[in-house]
Amino acid sequence: MTPLDGAPSVALALAALGLVDSAFSGFRAYAGRDARIRKSRAVVRASLRGLAVGGALLLAPMLTAGGVLLAAADRDRTYAALADGGTGFLAPLACYALAVLLTLAAYFVLPFRASTLAMVAGLGPLTLLRPIVVAAACVASFVHGGGVPSLLVGAVAGVAVLCVEPLVHRRWYAAALRD
Template identity: 70%
Template structure:
């Protein structure tokens, strides 16, 4: 089993959430479904482009490897190692989102504050744990490199979307 498809799916879902986070809190309207959807789609588009970087890194590694079969096996092992911490992280996010949608309003809001707030801050640590797991799961240094490129790409989505579409121009400060 190749972990590329589940990893790509997780990356694309994360990119959509990153687009939403780049927009969240910028609009006081009550009904903003269209704007939320547009923000998520912007994150998805940016994430899809950025995910080409680890895909190209992996392809380049496989094309230049002395033993492509061995390199593919190592990347597969590393990808499975990378997938384990991210799956645990995604499950925690899904649990918090489920609580938000299933529980009554106040309890759902509390679940979001307690769950999604800290989980958003822990995203870089989850990616670092995934990179370490890729290396320790017999993926080798190439898996670590590809994981680091993928992690950097995913952590870049939200700032890019924010800068491109949601940055507010600040008036010059008079002294």
Template identity: 70%
Template sequence: MTSTPPLVPLALLLLGLLDATFSGFRAYAGRDARIRKHRATARAALRGLALGAVLLLAPALTAAGLLLTASDRSRTYHTLTSGGLGYLLPLTAYATAVLLSLAAYFLLPFRASTLAMVIGLGPLTLLRPLAVAVACLGAFLGGGWPALLVGAIAGAAVLGVEPAVHRRWYRHVL
């Protein structure tokens, strides 16, 4: 194995957990007409985080399985790390755009923040699957088939959080 700290896997985990938290929030958003719903939105975000943490075990276990069964673990670790970096770069660009839109939403006056929501967060939410697909391509280009396998499982995990939270807790109108 290598002695370098696992910065790429840690960054991917943190990004995945952040995405899962937002997915939990999105699963709940628009379901409740109350004005004061801070507890409910926090609960929805925590549900997304918890489910995301469980679902993200799948790519972690896949990567561990690939490492444990590899004849050259150091080479496999390097391959997975390179693929992880290729996966991380497009997602970092996407996350930066989302965070800039969120900052605009929270910091600008009402009309400008509404515009930030409509032209920023709305389309970016719809582009999430495309961002994951580009990340999978980056994983493949960076690390080949093993990295693509782990990346595709991770992509399915993060894209599965919102529908799973919605189905489990918010299917019925409140």
């Protein structure tokens, strides 16, 4: 088994992380806009909106990777570079996702005051660090052996995931603030 055999699983892991992040972005675009106590339907709707927008935007890095492969003189070498870059891109994102997962677990497991502290001290700063983590993932894709092709695909993917929340907010929730 070669390292390239793991490339599809890395791509699937990146796509799954991107889609989960998109659902959270939809939630963040909605959060704080509704004072109702029971709003689980609205939260699910916002998350699905984020998922839909994110799914559409994540086609861009897939098409970019396909274009890079089609334009490459040596497709095997470019595929290997993209696979290495994908592994590098995944490492910072996996660490970030683990931190978010641990914070969410603390929220659901701990008593009320401790869970509130976990949310404020954990998810608040993690949300602010998100663009920095995406930038670090782009750099890691380049440094991990992916070179310029991986940096290009990583940058397109990074822009795509960072655009989900503003697009969902602008499309569905910005008018609620103006009214």
